Amino acid sequence: MKILVCITHVPDTTSKIAFTDGNTKFDSNGVQYIIGPYDDYALARAVELKEQTGGTITVLNVGTVETEPTLRKALAIGADDAIRVNVAPADSFFVAAQIAEVAKAESFDLILMGRESIDFNGGMVHGMVGELLGIPSISPVMKLDVEGNKVKMTREIEGGKELLEAELPLVAGCQEPIAEWKIPNMRGIMSARTKPLKVVEPSAVDGLTVTENYELPPAKGQVKMIDKDNIGELVRLLKEEAKVI
Amino acid sequence: MAILVFAETADKKIKKSSLEAVSYAAAMGGDVVAVVLGQVEGGELDKIGTSGGTKVLHADDAKLNEGVIQAYASVLAEATGKAGADTVVLAKSSLGDAVAARLSVKMGAGLVSNVVALPQGNKVKRSIYTGKAFANVELKGSKKIIAIKKNAVPLKTDGGAAVVEKFAPSLSDTDFKAKITSQEKAKGKVLLPEADIVVSGGRGLKGPENWGMVEELADALGAATGCSKPVSDMDWRPHHEHVGQTGVKVSPSLYIAIGISGAIQHLAGVNSSKYIVVINKDPEAPFFKAADYGVAADAFEVVPKLTEAIKALNN
Ligand SMILES: Cc1cc2nc3c(=O)[nH]c(=O)nc-3n(C[C@H](O)[C@H](O)[C@H](O)COP(=O)(O)OP(=O)(O)OC[C@H]3O[C@@H](n4cnc5c(N)ncnc54)[C@H](O)[C@@H]3O)c2cc1C
Ligand SMILES: Nc1ncnc2c1ncn2[C@@H]1O[C@H](COP(=O)(O)O)[C@@H](O)[C@H]1O
Numbered sequence: 001m002k003i004l005v006c007i008t009h010v011p012d013t014t015s016k017i018a019f020t021d022g023n024t025k026f027d028s029n030g031v032q033y034i035i036g037p038y039d040d041y042a043l044a045r046a047v048e049l050k051e052q053t054g055g056t057i058t059v060l061n062v063g064t065v066e067t068e069p070t071l072r073k074a075l076a077i078g079a080d081d082a083i084r085v086n087v088a089p090a091d092s093f094f095v096a097a098q099i100a101e102v103a104k105a106e107s108f109d110l111i112l113m114g115r116e117s118i119d120f121n122g123g124m125v126h127g128m129v130g131e132l133l134g135i136p137s138i139s140p141v142m143k144l145d146v147e148g149n150k151v152k153m154t155r156e157i158e159g160g161k162e163l164l165e166a167e168l169p170l171v172a173g174c175q176e177p178i179a180e181w182k183i184p185n186m187r188g189i190m191s192a193r194t195k196p197l198k199v200v201e202p203s204a205v206d207g208l209t210v211t212e213n214y215e216l217p218p219a220k221g222q223v224k225m226i227d228k229d230n231i232g233e234l235v236r237l238l239k240e241e242a243k244v245i
Numbered sequence: 246m247a248i249l250v251f252a253e254t255a256d257k258k259i260k261k262s263s264l265e266a267v268s269y270a271a272a273m274g275g276d277v278v279a280v281v282l283g284q285v286e287g288g289e290l291d292k293i294g295t296s297g298g299t300k301v302l303h304a305d306d307a308k309l310n311e312g313v314i315q316a317y318a319s320v321l322a323e324a325t326g327k328a329g330a331d332t333v334v335l336a337k338s339s340l341g342d343a344v345a346a347r348l349s350v351k352m353g354a355g356l357v358s359n360v361v362a363l364p365q366g367n368k369v370k371r372s373i374y375t376g377k378a379f380a381n382v383e384l385k386g387s388k389k390i391i392a393i394k395k396n397a398v399p400l401k402t403d404g405g406a407a408v409v410e411k412f413a414p415s416l417s418d419t420d421f422k423a424k425i426t427s428q429e430k431a432k433g434k435v436l437l438p439e440a441d442i443v444v445s446g447g448r449g450l451k452g453p454e455n456w457g458m459v460e461e462l463a464d465a466l467g468a469a470t471g472c473s474k475p476v477s478d479m480d481w482r483p484h485h486e487h488v489g490q491t492g493v494k495v496s497p498s499l500y501i502a503i504g505i506s507g508a509i510q511h512l513a514g515v516n517s518s519k520y521i522v523v524i525n526k527d528p529e530a531p532f533f534k535a536a537d538y539g540v541a542a543d544a545f546e547v548v549p550k551l552t553e554a555i556k557a558l559n560n
Binding site: 011013014017019037038091092093096116118119120121122123124125126127128130131132136137138139140142155156157158159160161162163164165166167170173175176177206207208209210211212213214215216217220221223224225226227228231232234235237238239242244245 | 255311312314315318338339340342343344345346347349350351353354355356357358359368370372373374375376377378379380381382383384385386422423424425426427428429430431434436437438439441442466478483484485490491494498499509510513516519520522523533534535536537538539540541542543546547550551554555558
């Protein structure tokens with residue numbers, strides 16, 4: 001089976017978010033970059049599927065040269081080769097179109113992505129790629145098994161889950177508990193250095209949206225502490241001050 | 246030009262978040278046409294008018310009772326043409342996101358999700374970095390899809406009556422290739438992403454046997470229950486209750502956190518709540534910095550007292 005895993009290169013979940021240049025650019029000063037946590041689940045599941053059924057795993061990122069260490073980390077976790085589409089991601093449609101171009105040329109059986117990126121949280125790219133390729137897109141997927149050509153999935157819905165069956169090829173947006181995050185071992189790290197990382201130039205596509213600038217939320221006021229023996233006061237504040245109960 | 250709203254259903258009822266989407270579209274001005282897919286209970290369609298809709302397109306085909314992603318996207322694209330709409334508004338949800346993405350490609354429409362306020366011209370404000378910041382985004386073309394977060398606008402309750410029109414979309418077999426074989430849903434419970442009040446518990450509650458007190462408080466408040474990631478990882482609670490960076494992002498009016506330390510990844514899922522109450526026995530717990538009201542004491546003592554006080558208030 002040929003699996004494609006699309007990964008994002010995003011600030012670590014503990015990062016403090018700040019902007020520069022009159023709030024038009026993300027301030028990457030001191031920020032650690034990681035594989036998106038949901039993409040990490042997708043990759044971990046791909047590694048498990050490869051162990052079961054054989055095949056290859058290609059990881060793909062649409063991004064500039066800074067994302068290469070993140071792609072190398074994915075190679076260390078178990079991908080066989082990497083592709084970087086050499087362009088800054090403009091918006092979800094732009095990224096989806098780039099991914100679809102690569103996928104058309106290579107015909108993957110299964111395309112795994114994260115449920116959402118943790119920078120823009122769109123949860124959109126997998127659906128767009130599915131539509132562009134004319135194949136099903138299922139998200140958010142919390143369980144995925146492949147038997148021959150059949151794929152059985154569990155998808156999270158509000159307040160529960162649903163079971164689905166489909167045939168390859170398809171696109172899935174993954175989330176836990178699809179697999180446990182994998183930490184690269186020493187052998188993986190050594191072999192990642194020599195695994196192929198191909199850089200391809202982007203196709204000419206226009207994004208459909210433009211981000212103009214950024215804002216930070218207003219600072220939170222001081223917390224009001226209430227004594228445990230005066231819970232009636234908490235209820236009064238919720239009713240009369242906050243007016244939420 | 247009309248605005249089309251995808252009015253999503255759950256258990257044959259129109260979701261409250263979708264009625265917010267109708268109110269949002271109404272506040273944008275013009276004709277608001279809501280599309281309802283699958284069978285619904287009697288009286289449900291009236292809510293569209295009350296929330297500000299002018300027309301309902303109802304495809305009451307049982308084939309559409311379940312949210313089949315590809316089929317929904319095709320049907321919505323057809324409805325957009327029928328209504329002569331260039332803008333689609335919907336509430337962000339696990340189904341809404343999946344459907345909107347495909348619809349945007351079909352329509353060639355710019356799509357922005359997690360929108361938190363009404364548009365200013367072609368610009369919308371959306372939440373990014375899991376609630377840690379906002380971006381102002383311009384939608385370039387004339388066609389657009391706006392997926393809103395809960396509480397982007399107040400729910401309208403004084404609208405008139407909407408005209409209901411039956412809608413028989415063409416359904417193609419290829420759109421039903423991915424088959425839903427079964428669904429499991431908690432019955433009669435307030436859905437977490439929809440809830441106005443959320444009561445959430447963390448590892449401080451020691452074990453699943455102690456959730457009775459969390460549920461009692463939630464019942465007294467008409468709230469949904471949530472939890473931190475370790476709690477769902479340990480299977481104390483179902484996965485769909487896990488709140489945070491890698492779980493459900495909530496934006497209720499009130500979030501009550503019990504025995505949760507307030508790790509940055511948990512806060513990412515709750516930071517757009519209007520008010521936050523933290524109950525934690527450690528006065529240094531980081532969650533207090535993100536809270537409006539705090540009680541630094543043992544949850545096993547505080548929560549039953551709080552439940553009693555709320556019940557007394559309700560009586
Ligand atoms: C990439 C990544 C993503 C993550 N995503 C998420 C996410 O989506 N959601 C999430 O929740 N976490 C997430 N985490 C985990 C997160 O970092 C924390 O580990 C987690 O939130 C801690 O859960 P907790 O507060 O329940 O437990 P703890 O940190 O163990 O806190 C328990 C708290 O309970 C208090 N307590 C103990 N006994 C009592 C008592 N009797 N009464 C009152 N208080 C008591 C303690 O003082 C303590 O503050 C993520 C981590 C990573 C690395
Ligand atoms: N720049 C990118 N390069 C590769 N994959 C991406 C990129 N952006 C998003 N994706 C994939 O699409 C998923 C959903 O992203 P989003 O729609 O931005 O929330 C991510 O989890 C990734 O798997």
